[in-house]
Amino acid sequence: MTNDTACVRIDKGRLWDSLIALGEVGAYHDQDTDLQGVCRLALTDEDVAGRELVMGWMRNAGLTLRRDQIGNVYARREGEDNSLAPVLVGSHIDSVATAGRFDGCLGVLGGLEVVRTLNDNNIFTKRSVEVAIFTEEEGVRFGTDMLGSAVAAGRIQLADARAQVDRNGISVGAELDRHALVGDVKVPIHPPYAYLECHIEQGPILAEGRMQVGVVRGVQAITWLELTITGRAAHAGATPQRLRKNAGLAAAMINVHLNDMVESGDYGQMLATVGRQDNYPNLINIVPANVLITVDLRNHDGEAMQRSIDDLHAYLAEVEKVTGVKITSRTTAQTPPVDFPEQMRDLVEKQATHLGLTCDHITSGAGHDAGEIAALSPAGMIFVPGLYDGISHNPREYSTPEACADGINVLLQAVIELANTTD
């Protein structure tokens, strides 16, 4: 190791090619945008095909692959001193149903690109460097996001994670077994020395400020609720309003109220989304008997999050009273806000500045594996800007080759520094 590692740069074209190639796995034509999208829901055949592609690249880069009990992959480049904890980088490659090519994939393929660059330049590090692929980060299929990293970090028990089921009743455990994804690394995993993850911002802030790199302060608190609203089916033409128990109206009132809560400003930087709604019997001339809705809440501030949940539950009681329905609420995910340690933020900012990149400090709106691994080790994140207001979970998601390379060059330099730090 010499000082000239500061001048080493990743191969922008190779990184880009790997992003494009992985985006072909699970590709579909998206009618909404008329673009090619990606659908690689966790632990489906498509997700496993994506893993196989990336794991092949990892093996070709000389990495040693292991899996843990929830199917997370760790691809290791040996350091000079195996008694030292490794530097871990990574993210996920599972996707939502209407995804682009970048969410998660940039962190995994960027980690691979870092290793490839170290190889190409014969750079040896004191600590090993490991590239992780975490299982079911999106939470879309089985209902809990950051599932794999949460199990790795010990926040969620392995048995509870394996027991989670998708809409068809298929469990995480059954899918892990079907695809033979269970490895011998026990969870929770041994804490790495540090964890770093490069990710697309998935928001408009960096682009608006014309910033090249984001130094991530931390991750918002996330709460997911599933509300089951039980009303009564009735004839739409012959049942006076006063005799209805309209589960659909109750759902609509909750949706509008959540938006009012956000706009009130009373809950800080709160975000609220009702993404899913399933009406039963879902027919034009029948008052809905049962409606299931999901509520996705985000907040930078844990106290404001809790207050918003309490106030929402008070409102649900009011809706029950006004409409005559019954509402049950189930919390399907709940993560506190995470603040990344100062030394990791400083490291990212320093390397970005050395590279001549403009950067800004921002809080992540989305949940990330780094927020889970932060429970084990010092963790940090690097954001890169996206076009179109940073739209994500949509085939229009797009970060330029330059933006991706900037983020991964920061990752490279930060990894080299961390992997040579032994104090």
Added chain:
Amino acid sequence: MTNDTACVRIDKGRLWDSLIALGEVGAYHDQDTDLQGVCRLALTDEDVAGRELVMGWMRNAGLTLRRDQIGNVYARREGEDNSLAPVLVGSHIDSVATAGRFDGCLGVLGGLEVVRTLNDNNIFTKRSVEVAIFTEEEGVRFGTDMLGSAVAAGRIQLADARAQVDRNGISVGAELDRHALVGDVKVPIHPPYAYLECHIEQGPILAEGRMQVGVVRGVQAITWLELTITGRAAHAGATPQRLRKNAGLAAAMINVHLNDMVESGDYGQMLATVGRQDNYPNLINIVPANVLITVDLRNHDGEAMQRSIDDLHAYLAEVEKVTGVKITSRTTAQTPPVDFPEQMRDLVEKQATHLGLTCDHITSGAGHDAGEIAALSPAGMIFVPGLYDGISHNPREYSTPEACADGINVLLQAVIELANTTD
């Protein structure tokens, strides 16, 4: 024919047994109510099995069966003078997906019971009596209610009706052909002398007033709209509210606004229901990109109906402005209010009074085949009360054997009078 026909009564047990037997066709266990329900969507195998059962009974009662071009069935008991237009009675046996045993079936099986009673008592009438089974009255499968009777009455063209498709793209015409339901009676049909239909009230008014029979003034206007709301999919955690085009929020605002319109009292006796909602992509952490909702509007007053539609469209423009979504509206059904002629209402009231039954004049909240046939001939309806606030389109739908018999005894006496009137 002698005056003693005034003392003839239908066989209450036989009528009831036929209702129960038909309710076994398409029966299912309803999880919501833990009761046996009926699912006999129009032109499905279940609907056709129900028709076969009833048509067998009709043939056993000596009736001659014909079908028209949209599959409506006419079962004829010959009168003494075939040059006279027949008295038509009937209703439908197709059902919503979560139905009880009475909606429509009472009118068809009541008509059959009238004929059986005439047979048992050797009562001959001057005019023929025909019992009709109308196709797709519910409109749940193909999107337009009273489809069969509207084609019979000439309001809807046969080709347009045949071209209607269900959610799977299967057309009315294809189903009619598959089941060989097309008959040789041309549509629009020859006007009958008069049309009478006995039906459950599907509302709470008769039961609240402890009335045994309802003399139906007419049928509410009905408008069905299908609203397609186009927003933009976006990440629920990283997309600020101001950058969203939230199709789900727009749908909720419309639902709440419709309820406000009803409660304002500004539109007379307006009813509004958003029964169906389909979100896309329907995932917990994605702002809905596209939402389809249906709107079912009812009004006693045609002018108030039109005003409510105009005001709703003005509100849709407001929602587009506030949320950034685009909304397209398609009218899938629209029928004006129908007033049944005074002589038919008087006839029903007179026969009910002769039978010693308490009765009240009420306007139908639901659409009925009688509202369509009213365009051809003098039409009238007899309502019978239901338990549980007259709940309908639900397995809890229930009218007692006595209530059913009361209505059909009124029908019997009215049919005898009409079928012997030659002026």
